[in-house]
Amino acid sequence: MSEEQIKNLETQFEARIARDEKIEPKDWMPEKYRKTHIRQMSQHAHSEIVGMLPEGNWITRAPSLRRKVALLAKVQDEAGHGLYLYSACETLGVSREELYEQLHSGKAKYSSIFNYPTVTWADMGAVGWLVDGAAIINQVPLCNTSYGPYARAMVRVCKEESFHQRQGYEIMIKLANGTPEQKELAQDALNRWWWPSLMMLGPTDAESIHTEQSMKWKLKRKSNDDLRQQFIDQTVPQAELIGLTIPDPDLKWNEERQSYDFGEINWDEFWQVVKGHGPCNKERMKARVGAWEEGEWVRDAAMAYAEKKRNRKEKLAI
Amino acid sequence: MKNKNLYNYILGIADNSLILGQRLGSLTGHGPSLETDIACTNMSLDLFGQVRSYYQYAAKIAGDNRTEDDIAMLRKEREYVNVLLVEQPNTDFAYTMARQFLFDVYHLSFLQELQKSKDLTLSAIANKSIKEVSYHLRFSSDWIKRLGDGTAVSHQKMQDAIDGLWTYTDELFHQTEADKAMVAEGIGVDVTLLKEAYYEKVKAILDESTLQTPESKWFQKGGKEGVHTEHLGYLLAELQYMQRAYPNMEW
Amino acid sequence: MSDKKNWPLWEVFVRSKNGLEHRHCGSLHAADEEMALENARDVYTRRSEGVSIWVVESKNITASNPENNGEMFEPAHDKVYRHPTFYDLPDEVKHM
Numbered sequence: 001m002s003e004e005q006i007k008n009l010e011t012q013f014e015a016r017i018a019r020d021e022k023i024e025p026k027d028w029m030p031e032k033y034r035k036t037h038i039r040q041m042s043q044h045a046h047s048e049i050v051g052m053l054p055e056g057n058w059i060t061r062a063p064s065l066r067r068k069v070a071l072l073a074k075v076q077d078e079a080g081h082g083l084y085l086y087s088a089c090e091t092l093g094v095s096r097e098e099l100y101e102q103l104h105s106g107k108a109k110y111s112s113i114f115n116y117p118t119v120t121w122a123d124m125g126a127v128g129w130l131v132d133g134a135a136i137i138n139q140v141p142l143c144n145t146s147y148g149p150y151a152r153a154m155v156r157v158c159k160e161e162s163f164h165q166r167q168g169y170e171i172m173i174k175l176a177n178g179t180p181e182q183k184e185l186a187q188d189a190l191n192r193w194w195w196p197s198l199m200m201l202g203p204t205d206a207e208s209i210h211t212e213q214s215m216k217w218k219l220k221r222k223s224n225d226d227l228r229q230q231f232i233d234q235t236v237p238q239a240e241l242i243g244l245t246i247p248d249p250d251l252k253w254n255e256e257r258q259s260y261d262f263g264e265i266n267w268d269e270f271w272q273v274v275k276g277h278g279p280c281n282k283e284r285m286k287a288r289v290g291a292w293e294e295g296e297w298v299r300d301a302a303m304a305y306a307e308k309k310r311n312r313k314e315k316l317a318i
Numbered sequence: 319m320k321n322k323n324l325y326n327y328i329l330g331i332a333d334n335s336l337i338l339g340q341r342l343g344s345l346t347g348h349g350p351s352l353e354t355d356i357a358c359t360n361m362s363l364d365l366f367g368q369v370r371s372y373y374q375y376a377a378k379i380a381g382d383n384r385t386e387d388d389i390a391m392l393r394k395e396r397e398y399v400n401v402l403l404v405e406q407p408n409t410d411f412a413y414t415m416a417r418q419f420l421f422d423v424y425h426l427s428f429l430q431e432l433q434k435s436k437d438l439t440l441s442a443i444a445n446k447s448i449k450e451v452s453y454h455l456r457f458s459s460d461w462i463k464r465l466g467d468g469t470a471v472s473h474q475k476m477q478d479a480i481d482g483l484w485t486y487t488d489e490l491f492h493q494t495e496a497d498k499a500m501v502a503e504g505i506g507v508d509v510t511l512l513k514e515a516y517y518e519k520v521k522a523i524l525d526e527s528t529l530q531t532p533e534s535k536w537f538q539k540g541g542k543e544g545v546h547t548e549h550l551g552y553l554l555a556e557l558q559y560m561q562r563a564y565p566n567m568e569w
Numbered sequence: 570m571s572d573k574k575n576w577p578l579w580e581v582f583v584r585s586k587n588g589l590e591h592r593h594c595g596s597l598h599a600a601d602e603e604m605a606l607e608n609a610r611d612v613y614t615r616r617s618e619g620v621s622i623w624v625v626e627s628k629n630i631t632a633s634n635p636e637n638n639g640e641m642f643e644p645a646h647d648k649v650y651r652h653p654t655f656y657d658l659p660d661e662v663k664h665m
Contacts, residue, residue, distance in 0.1 A: 052347035064391075076360070174568060287348065295411070453610075
């Protein structure tokens with residue numbers, strides 16, 4: 001194809017997206033579109049399955065049977081969401097194994113927030129309330145993204161996730177209304193998860209490199225800073241309602257903007273965690289790689305058995 | 319307590335599901351594939367669902383304001399009456415599936431009888447659980463076959479798991495005092511009558527999976543009397559941690 | 570990576586209730602058809618989404634190529650006589 005022909009195809013392609021048409025797997029697409037989508041969808045998938053670990057950490061210790069089943073179901077959903085997203089990625093011609101390889105070798109990123117430890121039960125509340133809250137803000141607009149398989153996966157994810165944040169907030173309500181010791185647990189968890197949750201919405205617009213192209217492809221509908229503001233504005237009243245204090249002395253309502261002003265985010269910490277220096281980066285990867293490697297003989301056995309069964313069937317047919 | 323035997327009888331059923339559910343639950347996020355991970359969590363959730371029905375009923379019988387969580391999390395080591403089989407650790411996926419299979423075969427036949435119980439609550443719980451456990455058995459049997467008749471490595475691992483867990487199978491058919499009393503009242507299941515069919519069924523699947531049925535006749539017992547393997551203490555330490563560290567609170 | 574041993578990809582179709590058609594709802598990995606069915610049940614019907622499941626290995630699906638969409642689908646666009654609105658009826662005839 002000549003350069004001019006490609007240019008022409010690209011123009012048509014961009015016009016289709018601008019008209020809100022969906023792109024499907026076998027459609028022609030610019031290589032950059034394909035690559036960007038593989039990167040974002042796999043990053044998203046990796047975040048789901050690495051995200052299982054900090055919460056999975058408390059399944060055996062949940063304080064009641066009711067909490068235990070809710071947490072189990074939630075962490076299980078995350079496995080499902082990882083699966084939907086890996087499948088969406090696979091429509092672009094990259095296998096789940098290749099994507100795992102990228103994750104395990106450190107080439108692919110996942111949401112940094114999962115590199116923080118869940119130290120008390122209250123963290124199950126804070127993670128559900130704040131981390132899932134921030135995730136939802138990011139994800140809902142993606143139900144309308146331009147790539148069909150991604151949009152469909154996100155519709156399913158968002159539908160299923162609607163209980164996740166409630167699950168977390170309910171834990172916080174119980175703690176905040178409980179004994180002084182329980183309330184302290186809740187406040188402590190909020191203190192530790194608040195700032196990482198704000199960071200989770202991505203670097204400030206000034207430093208964000210992919211934004212403009214992603215907006216065009218509807219991979220992103222709002223800028224990181226707008227999403228962050230939305231998250232803060234919706235979360236602060238929820239904290240107030242249950243008598244918890246947001247750990248930001250500079251936080252105050254701005255009448256003119258009809259929004260909260262907030263303090264400086266420690267971006268140095270953010271980048272350090274992204275680069276692998278968070279408290280749990282190594283443990284998370286060790287757990288993922290371990291599960292995959294220890295599972296290899298199981299996966300091999302299933303394939304060997306499937307082949308034997310097929311051969312037996314074929315023999316019977318003759 | 320007016321109906322001590324019925325209470326103990328229910329715990330004898332429910333503790334198995336609690337401990338096995340806890341074992342399966344701890345695997346969430348660490349399975350050999352995402353799909354298998356999700357499947358094992360489903361079984362864990364089924365078991366915890368059953369546990370809650372049983373304990374809620376037991377709490378009602380006790381009639382002293384104790385809750386399902388008190389029963390699940392505030393007993394001492396010697397007061398848990400699950401069989402030794404279900405508390406065995408997740409050594410590897412072969413052990414996990416072998417433990418599941420050896421329990422599922424028993425569990426399903428037990429529930430099919432419990433369904434006929436004169437006690438309508440137990441009968442109703444059994445009725446609902448049968449569907450779940452039929453699926454568990456289907457799932458675990460399939461994995462016994464896959465691993466037994468898969469590769470040389472998986473065959474060896476599965477044989478090791480079956481051999482290692484075999485010693486805990488006979489206990490499934492022991493009767494406690496509460497069992498005997500409940501059988502006499504037409505409420506409980508006479509587990510001794512399930513034994514022969516159990517070993518036949520297990521052997522049939524093991525044969526199909528090219529696995530040897532162990533011949534050892536020496537069996538471990540004690541779980542039903544509250545004398546456990548060392549593994550249970552650690553499991554309980556995690557299960558009970560919150561209730562012990564923060565007593566008398568609501569969550 | 571040992572790619573020959575990886576579990577193949579399957580497409581999953583679920584009938585949400587009798588009377589409705591099976592609809593594609595996603596895909597998954599499984600070693601064989603039994604496992605594919607079981608995995609589909611565990612992954613895609615956790616919230617009572619289905620009463621029947623079909624699974625088919627992805628490689629067995631033959632798909633049309635969007636590059637041929639012109640010849641494949643556009644010729645149908647102008648065959649308006651296949652639709653009831655093409656035909657004129659007197660106003661008095663209310664239902665036909």
